[in-house]
Amino acid sequence: MEEFFEIYRRIREEMRRIIEEAEREFEELIPYELRExxxxxxxxxxxxxxxxxxxxxxxxxxxxxxxxxxxxxxxxxxxxxxxxxxxxxxxxxxxxxxxxxxxxxxxxxxxxxxxxxxxxxxxxxxxxxxxxxxxxxxxxxxx
Amino acid sequence: MEEKIEIHETKRVEEALMVLGFPDTGLVGAIAATYLAEKTGMIEIGFIDSPYFPPVLPFHKHEPRFPVRIMAKDNIVTIFSEIAIPVPLMTSFAKKLVDYLIERNSSGVIMLGGIAVPNRIDLQKPTVYGLGITAKDRDFLKSNDIKLLDEGFLAGVYAQIVKECIKKKVGGVVLLAESYVNYPDPGAAAAVLEAFSKLYGYDIDTQPLLDQAEELKIKLRELMKRTMETLRHAQKGYEQTLPLLYR
Known part of the structure; x- marks a missing residue:
């Protein structure tokens, strides 16, 4: 059971990382100046x-x-x-x-x-x- | 390439006055034509498409639309574009368009646009110049106090359309307001619409266009940048050149 939760935690962590990376890439499509x-x-x-x-x-x-x-x-x-x-x-x-x-x-x-x-x-x-x-x-x- | 330009219609309008407005100097023609279509309550009756157009699809109020649209109300048809017509396609586009005008027995073609002047910053009200395709068109402009373009070059998509009109004996006029070259110029669009109204007996209130001029300039800046990229390849610099004087 512990192993299952560990895998589940790692999957969640990986998904969070992918989402954050994607968001950063989309952010970069807007020039910094415009975001400011x-x-x-x-x-x-x-x-x-x-x-x-x-x-x-x-x-x-x-x-x-x-x-x-x-x-x-x-x-x-x-x-x-x-x-x-x-x-x-x-x-x-x-x-x-x-x-x-x-x-x-x-x-x-x-x-x-x-x-x-x-x-x-x-x-x-x-x-x-x-x-x-x-x-x-x-x-x-x-x- | 001509066969690669498709004109789709949902409604056929015959013997109409055709008003054209394509992105060019100061986006004058495109701003003027879209404003005209909106102000007169025109409805979309078709579009022009080509596989050689940039692969883009504008959407307005959630609805996807074709970038080059044909709008109409009563006996007036406006064709305008939200993309600059690519230079390699200009000749075929012009041929197809003039054939369309002939097939629909158009009563005349009016091209709206801008002509770059260095002192635009000092002009509260830009002057509108005219280019008549036939002698009758030139007399028509003169009799309505529109200054005729004397010597010079026309460059870009209107140059190709005028050439096709001459070849196929189609009359028409080009109305060009003094304009900034690479800033959207709603003031010049208002001036060209006033000249159009005077010539063809329409009553277009341009005040709302002038009131929202500054917002429009910001909203249209990306289209202006893309249009400038096209204009750089369209020999636009010729418009600042004198032609051979000894003919």
């Missing part, structure tokens, strides 16, 4: 001859006061908070919903930009960041 209520904004970047322009879509962000833009080493970090909580469904096997409260985006910057002169403006739910390129060059004399 953080979303990576849709981003569009393009270059002009003098600037690098980065645009981030920040729906539900109310004003520029809710946005922080900073440069840490050679990375541009944008964070924005949403005052109104917003829930939406995520496609995964558990089909659970997530409450969004913040955006965060890290953008590696190229070497040839002037971080001292970065400008940003927020209009109609879109943040535009203009990063001037550092002008490097020299004049070549033609013989």
């Amino acid at each position: 209520g953080m979303l990576e904004p849709l981003t569009h970047a393009y270059e002009t001859p003098s600037e690098l322009v980065i645009m981030l879509d920040l729906p539900l962000v109310r004003s520029k006061d809710d946005i922080s833009v900073r440069v840490d080493e050679d990375t541009l970090i944008v964070e924005a908070s949403i005052q109104r909580k917003f829930s939406f469904d995520i496609e995964n096997p558990f089909f659970r919903s997530c409450t969004l409260s913040k955006y965060r985006k890290e953008i590696p910057l190229p070497e040839n930009v002037d971080i001292e002169s970065i400008r940003a403006r927020f209009r109609n739910g879109v943040l535009e960041i203009r990063i001037p390129k550092r002008r490097r060059g020299l004049r070549i004399e033609i013989e």
Whole structure:
């Protein structure tokens, strides 16, 4: 009888382990940021001859006061908070919903930009960041 | 591949105005067409399917639906898609669709979409441009104060549909609102619907669409990402290019 209970206990333990593992795998299908209520904004970047322009879509962000833009080493970090909580469904096997409260985006910057002169403006739910390129060059004399 | 595109109908609607809205720049066409179908109380009369479509099946309010659906009410039919039409399938899809329009004696085809502009951030109300397939279509647009696209390229599924329309002598117009390229743009969808309403005498209230614009932008971001992957292969960059000027 004791042996039966021992086998039963081991089977239960094994099942618990399998279920926990499966749950962890499903969890991983949702990005960590999203589980924390953080979303990576849709981003569009393009270059002009003098600037690098980065645009981030920040729906539900109310004003520029809710946005922080900073440069840490050679990375541009944008964070924005949403005052109104917003829930939406995520496609995964558990089909659970997530409450969004913040955006965060890290953008590696190229070497040839002037971080001292970065400008940003927020209009109609879109943040535009203009990063001037550092002008490097020299004049070549033609013989 | 054309034979691999199937159009299934539960109801045949003849001589209707056909409105198309497929995921493209800013998802403008898809947002506008689905909103039009919902606002006018259209019912589903069919779907388009292909083994070459991505193997996905959307479900809404517990009900499985085909991603490319045909909706209708009275004399207007809307065909819209919840998936970007794969690039290798665009030509066959366009051929099949235009044949369908001809078989149903469609009274006209209107393609709704967006055209990317860099200054979209500064535009409260995007301008809607038109491309008329025939001279009569262009006159129709001009007489209704729709600015005609002058020089440029159209790229993607509408380019293929317009080509087929020209080959088969089918008239129609493309209405494109100034839009963000890779963010869902409900504001541009509202603008294109207003232009459509003005041209064809419908009264579509776009305010609810504008009111829920921000929520829509979040809900549609995954579709936008997938559409961008398709657009990268659809030579969309051509739309920012000038064509040969010396013809």
